[in-house]
Amino acid sequence: MLRRVLLSPAGFVGLLLLLMIVGMALSAGYFFPKGPWALVARPYMWPGQRPGLLFGTDSLGRDILAAIFYGSRVSLIVGLVATVCALAVGITVGSIAGYFGRGVDAVLMRITDAFQTIPGFLFAIVLVSILSPSVTNIVIAIAVVSWPPVARLTRAEVLRVRETEYVQSCKIIGMSTPRIILTQVLPNSLSPVIVVAAVLVATAIITEAGLSFLGLGDPNVMSWGTLINVGRPSIRSTWFICVLPGLFVVMTVLALNLLGDAINDALNPHFRKR
Numbered sequence: 001m002l003r004r005v006l007l008s009p010a011g012f013v014g015l016l017l018l019l020m021i022v023g024m025a026l027s028a029g030y031f032f033p034k035g036p037w038a039l040v041a042r043p044y045m046w047p048g049q050r051p052g053l054l055f056g057t058d059s060l061g062r063d064i065l066a067a068i069f070y071g072s073r074v075s076l077i078v079g080l081v082a083t084v085c086a087l088a089v090g091i092t093v094g095s096i097a098g099y100f101g102r103g104v105d106a107v108l109m110r111i112t113d114a115f116q117t118i119p120g121f122l123f124a125i126v127l128v129s130i131l132s133p134s135v136t137n138i139v140i141a142i143a144v145v146s147w148p149p150v151a152r153l154t155r156a157e158v159l160r161v162r163e164t165e166y167v168q169s170c171k172i173i174g175m176s177t178p179r180i181i182l183t184q185v186l187p188n189s190l191s192p193v194i195v196v197a198a199v200l201v202a203t204a205i206i207t208e209a210g211l212s213f214l215g216l217g218d219p220n221v222m223s224w225g226t227l228i229n230v231g232r233p234s235i236r237s238t239w240f241i242c243v244l245p246g247l248f249v250v251m252t253v254l255a256l257n258l259l260g261d262a263i264n265d266a267l268n269p270h271f272r273k274r
Contacts, residue, residue, distance in 0.1 A: 090150025
């Protein structure tokens with residue numbers, strides 16, 4: 001599958017951009033040992049105005065490039081951990097509802113519907129406001145609003161797979177229900193979920209940036225949304241403080257979407273025949 005993804009132009013570009021963002025996150029401490037909070041020059045220096053400050057400084061005189069490097073850590077951690085949590089809950093709920101059906105399915109899907117009726121971003125704002133802004137609470141809030149689509153998609157796939165002959169054969173020979181779900185049903189139901197996972201990571205990164213922009217981010221870490229919020233009051237005169245981190249948000253989300261499309265094509269049987 002990796003070979004087919006790399007053969008796709010979208011997959012190659014997406015993977016290249018994503019590796020660049022990951023490289024930034026891993027090398028932030030090496031290139032900027034003082035961290036993102038250090039005051040390195042006078043405020044509002046334009047990009048390239050002083051050697052060593054490629055992206056200039058913000059309203060307090062902090063290096064914008066250092067803030068972007070360290071912000072990539074927060075975005076990737078929040079996106080990945082929140083997605084893993086959402087997948088764990090969504091796959092569990094969807095597989096149980098799809099396999100057992102009837103009353104269990106009705107109850108679990110009504111709970112899922114209740115979560116989906118609330119706008120996701122507004123729900124995340126409420127949760128973070130109640131729990132207090134921190135990276136952990138932001139991850140929890142994003143996971144809570146992200147699992148319902150995964151549950152519905154998993155349920156639909158499980159409903160299809162549970163009627164296949166090999167699953168019925170496992171029931172006939174007396175295989176236990178948990179073993180059938182874990183070894184037969186789920187492995188053959190997760191291809192669409194893998195594609196959705198890339199979109200969930202991108203959505204989580206956008207949500208975290210939005211929360212930080214609104215002042216609900218963790219005050220102890222630097223994120224792209226925090227940097228955009230810092231530059232908002234002076235956006236007319238020093239627009240680069242907002243635009244530069246915003247471009248990295250767009251770049252990361254674009255990379256994940258391209259990679260998701262490439263994985264979708266690689267898992268498509270029609271693609272494999274070509």
